[in-house]
Amino acid sequence: MGISYTLWNVLLGATLLGLVGGVLGSFALLRRQSLLADALAHAALPGVCLAFLLTGQKSPGLLLAGAAATGVLGALCVILIVRGSQLIKEDSAIGIVLSVFFAFGIVLITKIQRMPSGNQSGLDKYLFGQVATLVTEDLWVMCGIIAIVVTTVAVFFKELRLLCFDRAFGASLGFPMRGLEVLLTCLLVMVVVVGLQIVGVVLMVSTLVTPAAAARQWTDRLGSMILVSGVLGMFGAVTGVLLSSASDSLPPGPTIVLVSSFVLVLSILFAPRRGILWARLRERAVRLRIRRENLLKDLYTLGERSQSWTVLTPLHTLTAMRGQPARELRKNSRVLAAQGLAMLSGDEVRLTESGLQAAEKVVRKHRLWEVYLTRRLELPTDHVHRDAEAMEHALTDDAVEQLEERLGSPVLDPHGKPIPPRIRP
Amino acid sequence: MQSTASFLSGSKASIPPLEVHDLTVAYRTQPVLWDIDLSLPEGYLIAIVGPNGAGKSTLLKAVLGLLRPLTGSVKIYGAPYAQRRSWVGYVPQRESVDWDFPTSALDVVTMGLYGRIGWFRRPSQRHTDLAYQCLEKVGMHDFALRQISQLSGGQQQRVFLARALAQEARLYLMDEPFAGIDATTERAVLTVLQDLRKEGKTVVAVHHDLQTVAEYFDYVVLLNMRLVAAGPVGTTFTQENLQLTYGGRLTVLSQAAEALLAQRPGVKEAEMK
Numbered sequence: 001m002g003i004s005y006t007l008w009n010v011l012l013g014a015t016l017l018g019l020v021g022g023v024l025g026s027f028a029l030l031r032r033q034s035l036l037a038d039a040l041a042h043a044a045l046p047g048v049c050l051a052f053l054l055t056g057q058k059s060p061g062l063l064l065a066g067a068a069a070t071g072v073l074g075a076l077c078v079i080l081i082v083r084g085s086q087l088i089k090e091d092s093a094i095g096i097v098l099s100v101f102f103a104f105g106i107v108l109i110t111k112i113q114r115m116p117s118g119n120q121s122g123l124d125k126y127l128f129g130q131v132a133t134l135v136t137e138d139l140w141v142m143c144g145i146i147a148i149v150v151t152t153v154a155v156f157f158k159e160l161r162l163l164c165f166d167r168a169f170g171a172s173l174g175f176p177m178r179g180l181e182v183l184l185t186c187l188l189v190m191v192v193v194v195g196l197q198i199v200g201v202v203l204m205v206s207t208l209v210t211p212a213a214a215a216r217q218w219t220d221r222l223g224s225m226i227l228v229s230g231v232l233g234m235f236g237a238v239t240g241v242l243l244s245s246a247s248d249s250l251p252p253g254p255t256i257v258l259v260s261s262f263v264l265v266l267s268i269l270f271a272p273r274r275g276i277l278w279a280r281l282r283e284r285a286v287r288l289r290i291r292r293e294n295l296l297k298d299l300y301t302l303g304e305r306s307q308s309w310t311v312l313t314p315l316h317t318l319t320a321m322r323g324q325p326a327r328e329l330r331k332n333s334r335v336l337a338a339q340g341l342a343m344l345s346g347d348e349v350r351l352t353e354s355g356l357q358a359a360e361k362v363v364r365k366h367r368l369w370e371v372y373l374t375r376r377l378e379l380p381t382d383h384v385h386r387d388a389e390a391m392e393h394a395l396t397d398d399a400v401e402q403l404e405e406r407l408g409s410p411v412l413d414p415h416g417k418p419i420p421p422r423i424r425p
Numbered sequence: 426m427q428s429t430a431s432f433l434s435g436s437k438a439s440i441p442p443l444e445v446h447d448l449t450v451a452y453r454t455q456p457v458l459w460d461i462d463l464s465l466p467e468g469y470l471i472a473i474v475g476p477n478g479a480g481k482s483t484l485l486k487a488v489l490g491l492l493r494p495l496t497g498s499v500k501i502y503g504a505p506y507a508q509r510r511s512w513v514g515y516v517p518q519r520e521s522v523d524w525d526f527p528t529s530a531l532d533v534v535t536m537g538l539y540g541r542i543g544w545f546r547r548p549s550q551r552h553t554d555l556a557y558q559c560l561e562k563v564g565m566h567d568f569a570l571r572q573i574s575q576l577s578g579g580q581q582q583r584v585f586l587a588r589a590l591a592q593e594a595r596l597y598l599m600d601e602p603f604a605g606i607d608a609t610t611e612r613a614v615l616t617v618l619q620d621l622r623k624e625g626k627t628v629v630a631v632h633h634d635l636q637t638v639a640e641y642f643d644y645v646v647l648l649n650m651r652l653v654a655a656g657p658v659g660t661t662f663t664q665e666n667l668q669l670t671y672g673g674r675l676t677v678l679s680q681a682a683e684a685l686l687a688q689r690p691g692v693k694e695a696e697m698k
Contacts, residue, residue: 030523030527155545156545157547158539158545158546158548159539161528161532161536162536162539164526165522165523165526165528165533165536166521166522166536168486168489168491168515168517168521169515169517169536169588170536170539171489171490172489172490172510172513173510173539173540174507174510174540175539216527219527220527220529220572221527221528221529222526222527222532225527
């Protein structure tokens with residue numbers, strides 16, 4: 001497939017927007033201003049129409065100036081509503097401004113399209129974007145804006161970090177936080193305005209927020225988050241445009257948004273540490289460990305009666321203790337056997353020597369904690385078992401030693417059962 | 426403006442670190458602070474105490490110029506705050522920031538140096554070393570590169586404290602440095618405050634726990650929208666003044682406090698390391 005001049009322009013334009021949207025979107029996301037950016041984009045629509053109505057021309061520079069004007073006006077309205085009214089909170093104010101400005105824009109577009117000169121004005125492309133109309137001149141404008149944004153972010157990186165993380169502290173140091181906010185908002189307006197031609201007012205916010213939210217999943221550093229966000233923005237743009245050009249039925253703007261959103265979903269699921277999948281796996285690992293430790297402990301308590309811990313115990317005896325199905329017990333026993341802690345023969349299981357040691361450790365934690373609760377918090381002895389059931393899996397070896405020391409190495413738990421010593425005599 | 430050099434060589438008590446004159450602050454039409462006149466001595470640990478909504482945090486914010494007062498003025502070592510920024514360290518309330526922000530403990534502490542680093546310039550190795558030293562002072566050296574959401578509440582509070590230490594100020598304003606922290610952090614914070622006092626610094630802290638005021642602080646400011654009393658703990662932190670500050674609520678409060686005190690030894694022990 002050869003790349004035509006138009007496709008080349010579209011690719012370049014969308015990529016540049018993806019980059020700059022991702023970079024600035026990080027700041028919008030961290031400052032919780034995603035919705036404000038959305039309102040700003042929607043509020044740009046009536047500006048485009050008014051510029052056309054007032055001048056009768058459709059040169060992009062003029063229309064975009066109009067877009068910037070009403071976009072800023074919309075953002076100001078949000079601020080004024082929040083300050084002026086004690087009852088309307090910011091999210092409601094944004095909702096109101098967004099719909100009012102957008103409705104006004106739609107009314108104007110309809111009016112323009114009914115005018116004799118209006119039907120070829122092509123203003124409706126600002127609704128959902130229309131990359132195919134990008135010309136080289138537009139690309140130069142975009143390059144300029146990107147240069148401004150990237151330079152500003154690089155130069156004021158330290159100050160912007162301060163603004164986003166702790167505005168009050170920054171102000172106490174004497175940095176003009178209000179000025180930095182205005183600067184950031186101006187950059188946002190510029191990006192929204194160039195984005196209008198590509199993805200349109202309705203979907204503009206996605207090019208800002210989606211790559212940033214995805215990037216946040218992959219890193220815990222502000223600098224790398226901005227970088228990753230920019231890269232993901234570009235990736236979404238390139239993939240979206242190529243998919244769209246390969247098919248007749250995929251409009252480029254929405255396709256870019258869908259690709260970015262897909263990347264976001266993958267990030268939420270699979271990113272290391274923050275990803276949902278790994279969290280579930282970690283939870284599962286803990287759950288399994290707790291079950292195995294419980295099995296060890298149950299085998300120990302059963303052996304305690306006869307003072308012989310390494311005799312075979314039928315699985316159904318263990319089922320009776322904790323109500324766990326035999327199937328589950330067999331599975332856990334096999335894992336313990338693989339670790340050399342237990343031996344499984346038929347429907348019976350027994351501890352090995354090292355299994356006994358591991359079991360003693362769990363029992364020690366349980367009983368020491370019970371002593372601690374009854375002695376120090378003076379809880380009645382029949383109230384401590386449940387808490388100890390949880391703590392026996394949570395206490396670290398260090399904490400147990402400290403605990404034992406503080407309690408003066410007790411020999412018996414509150415129920416009169418012996419606490420296994422750390423080192424067997 | 427008072428020259429720094431003459432002040433430094435001058436006698437200790439000549440210029441108070443913090444002087445508030447005729448200060449009134451209002452949010453919209455609701456006054457929060459009325460006619461506060463206050464002059465605090467140097468080299469003390471000073472608690473600001475008062476019920477919820479008494480304007481304690483507001484007082485700190487007004488001193489820092491974060492809020493514009495309706496009337497009145499604030500002087501830090503005899504000059505307006507704008508001229509004394511580098512002499513003042515600030516610890517905001519822990520809940521005032523988003524701890525899920527993508528940044529490390531070290532980055533947060535380095536922010537305390539931003540004022541000295543100045544516009545545009547990036548922190549250098551020297552600044553990073555300084556930040557590490559401050560983390561060391563609050564026992565958080567090993568957590569320097571942790572993302573801040575992975576720290577416990579007490580550890581986050583210590584990071585905030587380390588950031589203020591990095592400011593190397595002479596007057597520290599702290600908004601509830603003891604709020605919602607574990608026993609270990611409480612001791613660590615107290616040690617830091619006492620070290621600051623030893624160095625002749627002044628610490629003004631909003632404090633909620635009436636039980637520990639006398640133990641931790643030397644000087645107390647009782648506030649309930651108006652200034653009720655200010656002075657050394659021994660003479661000012663009296664039942665009578667507290668009654669004036671908290672109104673009728675204190676009788677209930679003191680009963681609750683006594684009940685708490687009865688449990689306290691056990692509770693303290695329970696907060697194991």
